[in-house]
Amino acid sequence: VPILGGVRLTGNMGDSWRIGALNMQTKKTKEQPGQNYSAVTLHKKLLKRSLIKGLFTNRQAMDGSKFSENDYGRNASVEMIYQTEEGSFLSWLGMHKSYKQNYNGDDHMLSTGIWYNKTNFSSLLSVSTVGTNYTADMGFVNLLDQYDAQRDTTIRHGFHSVFHNMQYSHRTPNHKTINNHSFSVFNDLRINPGIDLLDWNIRLNYSMEFKSSSELEITLLHNTVNLLYPFSFTEDGTPLPKGQYRYNNFNIEFQSDVRKRLGFQVESNLGGFYNGNLRSIAAGVSYRAQPWGNFEFNIEYNDLDFPDAYGREKLLLINPRIEFNFSKNLFWTTFLQYNTQGDNFNINSRFQWRYKPMSDLYIVYTDNYAVKFWGPKNRTLVVKMNYWLNL
Secondary structure, eight states, X not given: OOEEEEEEEEEEETTTEEEEEEEEEEOOOSSSOOXXXXXXXXXXXXXXXXXXEEEEEEEEEEETTEEEEEEEEEEXXXXXXEEOTTSSEEEEEEEEEEEETTBOSSOEEEEEEEEEEOSSEEEEEEEEEEOTTOOOTTSOOXXXXXXXXXXXXXXXXXXXXXXXXXXXXXXXXXXXXXXXXXEEEEEEEEEOTTSOEEEEEEEEEEEEEETTXXXXXXXXXXXXXXXXXXXXSSSSSOOBOSEEEXXXXXXXXXXXXXXXXXXXXXXXXXXXXXXXXXXXXXEEEXXXXXXXXXXXXXXXXXXXXXOGGGOEEEEEEEEEEEEEESSSSEEEEEEEEEETXXXXXXXXXXXXXXXXXXXXXXXXXXXXXXXXXXXXEEEEEEEEEOOOOOO
């Protein structure tokens, strides 16, 4: 999307007020009209470590040089956060409402929760409800849109969500090799407005941190999913029928000593996946050539094996990264990605020059190719300049 320009302002107004504002204009293309994006936020500090926040965002399409009256998406939010002075207890309450043409009623989102944290024990409880007609044109609301593969259409469903986790850590300062043991329990539950189960994820996690800073992590997962519409995970197979699916997974991951120049990580996941099986393995290696270079190479392979009618899919992702630091103010970073699921080979190369503190010039080149027929999908060159004005 071509960007014509934008402006951002942030700063403090006294000891207890902070404001942020942004406006950006995009250019009209063949696929869509030009868009104007705006965001304003205001923070008010309360007590020692508490605050109240207000946020307003607006996306407005342009009809020539005028704002379109019917093509817009707006959101207004207010959130209150209370935290004790020592930081061991935190609670919040947020209220959010959206405004969009033809999305009337049931257009709100509410969120609340509490968090307790001590040296060896922590617990988090988060509860939210999302209306069917809640929209966020300048953001993303996960799980609202449900895809029906049989009819090739998307249906919106509001939901209630409850997330809870507890974690206990046991430190072993006198042990020769082990620094810490950690045990965690996660519960992630989602139900629809009619109080019917949509999905429920339970995770039991154990991690061991070594003196070398390397880490071993083992996770057991139990998943219950109520598939509302037929859905397909394979290119040629029959979509899975709607209904309730239960399956378990075992995951193990090891991360080597991050302090060393040469590091690696490996992860494996085995178990069920809806009415089939999942086998996956991921590995990565990194090398730091101090102080001028960082190099990474990551690979991930997933094998989704369903009963005969529903097909089988083997997915491969390869993702190298190269970073050169020519000086303290001159950087060049390149990402490469080969993805069989999206039939895509991607190049993203970014040059950054920090010409003064907090002020940067970016030149970004992106190239996408279709792997199967090896043809270009799109190619872009973007120049961006930031200037930090300290008033």
